[in-house]
Amino acid sequence: MKAGFKSELLETEKEPKEEQKKKKFRSASDVEELEIKKLEEKDVKEATRVMSKCMFSxxxxxIKDIVEREMSYGAFVDRILVGVGLSWEVRFNPESWEFEEGEGNSIFLEDDAILLAYEGRGIRELLIEKREEEGGEDGLEYAVAITSDTTAGDEKVGEVVGKRGNKTERALLKRKYRFSKTRNGVVAYKKL
Structure with missing residues (x-):
């Protein structure tokens, strides 16, 4: 028998245990069924409750008036509403970064309301993606959102959002939205 360091013996003993630990961890969201679907009038009361819990007044x-426009979506986990993404049609001028009167050419994305227990599971990104698809299918040119204020100048808004933006801003940045500071606040838009 070859004499060696004790650590060599421990390493050979550890390998089988490490292989056992490589089993894939299953989170609660793996077990739960997530569905993104268009909100209907029957969902209004629950959508209002979710938004209130997420500090929307x-x-x-x-909510009913917005849901009736048939452009808003909800995230349902095991048929329980856990996230709300409201949307409606607006007219947006990408050259001036302003909202205008007239026939809508864009889908406006309101901030998503997601119950805290379901944050970090990709629901926000799915709600944004679904509403972008809706806008594209309806023949709209842009997806547009008003996000939080920043103190940076116009040229640095994208940088600031990348460094210290909120969850919605970071999700929009990943989806290739452009940001600019306007009189309405920070506006993000993307061509569909």
């Missing part, structure tokens, strides 16, 4: 009537 909205009324059931406001």
């Amino acid at each position: 909205v009324t059931e009537k406001e």
Whole structure:
């Protein structure tokens, strides 16, 4: 028998245990069924509840009026609404970065409301993607959102969002949105 260091013996003993540990971890979201679907009138009360829990001050009537436009989506886990992505049609001028009167050419993405227990599971990105698809299918040119204020000048808004943006801003940045500071706040848009 060859004499060696004790650590060599420990390493050979550890290998089988490490192989056992390589089993894939299953999170709760792996077990739960996630579905992104268009919100309907029957979902309004629950959507209002989700938004209220996420610090949005909205009324059931406001949500109902938006849901009736048939461009808003919800994230359902095991048929329970856990995330809301409201949208509606607007007219946006990408040259001036301003919203205008007239026939809509863009889908406006309201900030997503996602229950805290379901944050970090990619729901926000799925809601954004689904609403972009909706806008494209409806023949709209752009997806547009108003995000939080930043203190940077116009030329550095994208940099600031990348470094310290909120979850929605970072999700929009990953999806190749352009950002600019306007009189309405920081506007993000993307050509569909």
